[in-house]
Amino acid sequence: MTSLVHPQALCESENVGSATTVRAFTHIHAGAVLGAGCDVGEHVLIEDDVVVGDRVTIMAGVQLWDGVRLGDDVFVGPNVTFTNAPMPRDPTGPPTPVRTVVAPGASLGAGAVLLPGVRVGRNAMVGAGAVVTRNVPANAVVVGNPARIHGYVNDSVPTVTESSPVLFEELVGGAKLIPVRMASDLRGSLSAVELRSDLPFPPARFFAVFGVPSKDVRGEHAHRRCAQVLICLRGSVTCIVDDGTHRNQLTLSSPDRGLFMPPMLWGTQYNYSTDTVLAVFASHAYDGADYIRDYDQFLNELADTDS
Known part of the structure; x- marks a missing residue:
């Protein structure tokens, strides 16, 4: 199955996986790589040095600058901002793109901001509007500005308390x-x-x-x-x-x-x-x-x- 690119989108890349949908008013640069089964929303910009895994959802209003890496099954909510310049007033810009990584299975809530060079760990969840200033551990749930750990994704595994019957049994x-x-x-x-x-x-x-x-x-x-x-x-x-x-x-x-x-x-x-x-x-x-x-x-x- 081929990719589905809206006629009012500009997709210059030939490295777009099968069954990937690109919606209107989106611009994908020639060097970008997108996996299979992705859903790219409207008004999205994806620059040349960007790699997107399989089954990734990118909602409207997102810009993926050079150096961004999105793993498989990542969700990027509407208007998530990836910043790309540690020193934004430097007219020369960074000599090489800063690598910002969102590991497989992670989710970024609407309006979240990621500083350049951070890593969001596997299956982590970033709350809406959070400002991520440093690496997010795998499976962590972070919220706020700056983002702090609120809890962890537990996959429905019950929390062990002092009154739990498994107190001295194996975990x-x-x-x-x-x-x-x-x-x-x-x-x-x-x-x-x-x-x-x-x-x-x-x-x-x-x-x-x-x-x-x-x-x-x-x-x-x-x-x-x-x-x-x-x-x-x-x-x-x-x-x-x-x-x-x-x-x-x-x-x-x-x-x-x-x-x-x-x-x-x-x-x-x-x-x-x-x-x-x-x-x-x-x-x-x-x-x-x-x-x-x-x-x-x-x-x-x-x-x-x-x-």
Whole structure:
């Protein structure tokens, strides 16, 4: 099936996939590449150095400047603005186009603004009118100006709470909540961990996370070999565990339980309370090469493992 270009549209590109519809008053430059099954609305401009994946919807009033990359199944709402110049008053402009990436499955709400060079992660959702000033993690829901994480797309996976019946059962990817001994009396409270018997591994490293602004996110990575146990000693923090197919969201808010995260599990922590102190026990010493910080790379390595 050939592409369907409205007679009042100007499509100079020969790289437009089958079953793609281009509506009136849209201009597609010669170097642009569009995949199959796309729907391009009216009054859209697509410059030469733009690559659009398959089944992408681009609503009316959108300009895709040189350097924009849209993955498969992306939705771009009406009047979304992609900015393309870090220094707009520089008469020479950027020497090379700034790469702005919207990963597969992501959605951009009407009137959202993306600063040049940002990356919107796989399946993320940007709210209407949001101003995206830095990278958006995979599966995150961001809103506001500047855009901040409001939550995560959970694919109908229920949130695990302290009263959930799965409290000490396995979560996705072999993660689980484990009990931690705690004692309280008039003198205060104490939580105790026997390093050789209470943890699922002999720890090689300990660190603590604290003083995190509530708007910020930590984690956003997986480990190839290292396992971890997270215990919230004070305050609360929301955690996401993601095995590449399913996710669980849970809140750590008591030092009488810990979250065990085995290797090859994507972890994210956000929504810190201002007084949060998060203790982390790790099975291995720090090794930068053990980290996977790109979600798509994480999915690729999982696929290689399965094959």
